[in-house]
Amino acid sequence: MNYFPDEVIEHIFDYVVSHRDRNALSLVCKSWYRIERFTRQRVFIGNCYSITPERLIQRFPGLKSLTLKGKPHFADFSLVPYDWGGFLCPWIEALAKSRVGLEELRLKRMVVSDESLELLSRSFTHFKSLVLVSCEGFTTDGLAAIAANCRFLRELDLQENEVEDHKGQWLSCFPDSCTSLVSLNFACLKGEVSLGALERLVARSPNLKSLKLNRSVPLDALQRIMMRAPQLADLGIGSFVHDPDSEAYIRLKNTILKCKSITSLSGFLEVAPHCLAAIYPICPNLTSLNLSYAAGIQGSELIKLIRHCGKLQRLWIMDCIGDKGLGVVAMTCKDLQELRVFPSAPYGNPAAVTEKGLVAISMGCPKLHSLLYFCHQMTNAALITVAKNCPNFIRFRLCILEALKPDPDTLEPLDEGFGAIVQSCRRLRRLSLSGQLTDQVFLYIGMYAEQLEMLSIAFAGESDKGMLYVLNGCKKLRKLEIRDCPFGNMALLTDVGKYETMRSLWMSSCEVTVGACKLLAKKMPRLNVEIFNENEQEDCSLEDGQRVEKMYLYRTLAGKRKDAPEYVWTL
Amino acid sequence: MEKQGLGLGLEITELRLGLPCGEPVEKKEKKEKKRVFSEIQAGDDDDDENSSSEDRKVQTKNQVVGWPPLCSYRKKNTVSQTKKYVKVSMDGAPFLRKIDLAMHKGYSDLALSFENFFSCYGIREALKDADNAEHVPIYEDKDGDWMLVGDVPWEMFIESCKRLRIMKRSDAKGFDLQPKGSLKGFIEGVTK
Secondary structure, three states: OOOOOHHHHHHHHOOOOOHHHHHHHHOOOHHHHHHHHHHOOEEEEOOOOOOOHHHHHHHOOOOOEEEEEOOOHHHHHOOOOOOOOOEOHHHHHHHHHOOOOOOEEEEEOOEOOHHHHHHHHHHOOOOOEEEEEOOEEEEHHHHHHHHHHOOOOOEEEEEOOEEEOOOOOHHHHOOOOOOOOOEEEOOOOOOOOOHHHHHHHHHOOOOOOEEEOOOOOOHHHHHHHHHHOOOOOEEEEEEEOOOOOOHHHHHHHHHHHHOOOOOEEEEEEEEOHHHHHHHHHHHHHOOEEEOOOOOOOOHHHHHHHHOOOOOOOEEEEEHHHHHHHHHHHHHHOOOOOEEEEEOOOOOOOOOOOOHHHHHHHHHHOOOOOEEEEEEOOOOHHHHHHHHHHOOOOOEEEEEEOOOOOOOOOOOOOOHHHHHHHHHHOOOOOEEEOOOOOOHHHHHHHHHHOOOOOEEEEEOOOOOHHHHHHHHHHOOOOOEEEEEOOOOEHHHHHOOHHHHHHOOEEEEEOOEOEHHHHHHHHHHOOOEEEEEEOOOOOOOOOOOOOOEOOEEEEEEOOOOOOOOOOOOEEEO | OHHHHHHHHHHHHOOOOOOOOOOOHHHHHHHOOOOOHHHHHOOOHHHHHHHHHHHHHOOEOOEOOOOOOOOHHHHHHHOOOOOOEEEEEEOOOOOOEEEEHHHOOOHHHHHHHHHHHHHHHOHHHHOOOOOOOOEEEEEEOOOOOEEEOOOOOHHHHHHHOOEEEEEEHHHHOOOOOOOOHHHHHHHHHHHO
């Protein structure tokens, strides 16, 4: 290969697309490192504090697409205090100053300000795609700047963000000359948008394939929009409430019959169940259905709907579907690959799903590889059956709503059940545990989960041995997050080198002490070991013997970060 | 012993979304074996080594931060956060009750609540025969008019309902109270 001119190698590298493969290329030799860095267009940074923006820009001047993740995953569950970090601002400022021609930005769990969005919109003439997932800190003013200034915008995708509504007409800020939209998702916005502006925008966007509306968009507007965009493939419905005898509803039913290209459906943020019949005609074409926000649909309606969806590959629903409903899914959706069942009430609806539903799914859907399942109870027998029926799991996340709950039939911990899962599913990359668990389950995980990259543990284990089994056994572990487990200093300090092979470790309400964290930080200078001290008392000093409530450590080349709030102590 | 402690005492303080009147007796028996989360907070014998750390974690009596692991955006947008308490009166009952309409998924759900509240006052028997039902559920809407329950879609109903009354049919002589559509389902929900 070294005898080929650079242009040839570059051309070959064009075919190497995945981040991991690209990373591998750069490690082969100096000349490949050099060629790779100048041709690299897409970079993924799983922890925004692992590297500085300046260093990123310096290495990859040809950067076009950047993915950044900020806060740790447990921030989703309110475990990370406000203002912890994950600010977009320094990244945009650095990129804007440089010559990088950024075209795509994907952010997850970051704090995004309107100023950053404004700067973004003005700094990159060819900016095409903005995807914000679980972000916060911005308002509709920031969106207005994006709409107004990004002349070639193709994608604006807002997923589950906390956005303050400033009642300005952000959607109206898309100029008449903007005709390039392919994907627009504003389902998470609370406020109203100008329906006229929306309809006109859709009408002048012939490439629009994905449109997800918020709950302020009523049924009649939906009908007009669908008339203008028969080419839509992915639709998120806002409000679906109407009088079934009204003209608007009849018009909608007829319009729907024309939308044969819709393969993905979501939303129904407001819904009157009797209206659902209108979408039965498109159900047979659906490969993806997300009804996890459709609180207005009851189990029986869900079941009726699902019976029409024979081609589903991805299904996100709420637990009101019940075990019986999951049986219907198992019978109908033979191509199902991904299933998520969410709770409809924080401690669950007692009539909701149990291990029976999951077993039914495993019997009917052998292609299932990704699962997120909130349920009331689980048994070892059921998990063993599921493991046998579905050996292809890549993601297996089980949440038994009552923490520490054992197998209700045998009153034993769920060690054997999860053990069966890891033993059978050799390709498992992500696992979330729940229920009553001893150290034994971790022994199984360490022994069998060879491909495991992410593990989430809560209220489990008996001793340090549990955590050690995992750290020793799971060679590919990248993210480990633990809460409320009796793991302490011995587990933390036995193999400090391990943490440089991982992206991050979160431990909260465990048994580690300040002293141990200090020791770890001292031994491993390329880790940031952060302790959150949320004590109100200002002058409390950290004593070595003190138990740490929350600790987050991550590997980094950027050193101690300068934007940490007062309660974060980087040791 | 456990049943009583768990069934009545803790349920009142338990932070969960459910019918205020609690569950029927049969379900309570099954609960014995379940280690309900509140049990842990109450200091379970089996959990001695963990109980002190449990205390530290618990903020209010029966609530643990970040459990279940549902992201806050989803919690805010699917679990019904809004409350809509309305008074419910039944002709013949000595006192009124209050019901959270937002906690109910539909008319049959509402009917079940009525049954729980007023079973001792005969609503079950009264509504057994849909055609000749002795009682009729009506509600007062935003305009102050009394309307028959069941005509409009559930979402619309919640929106406009200000209070409920279970009225004796005999007081509504001459009016068409023929149960149609949702009202029929409502009655069936009670009599099942």
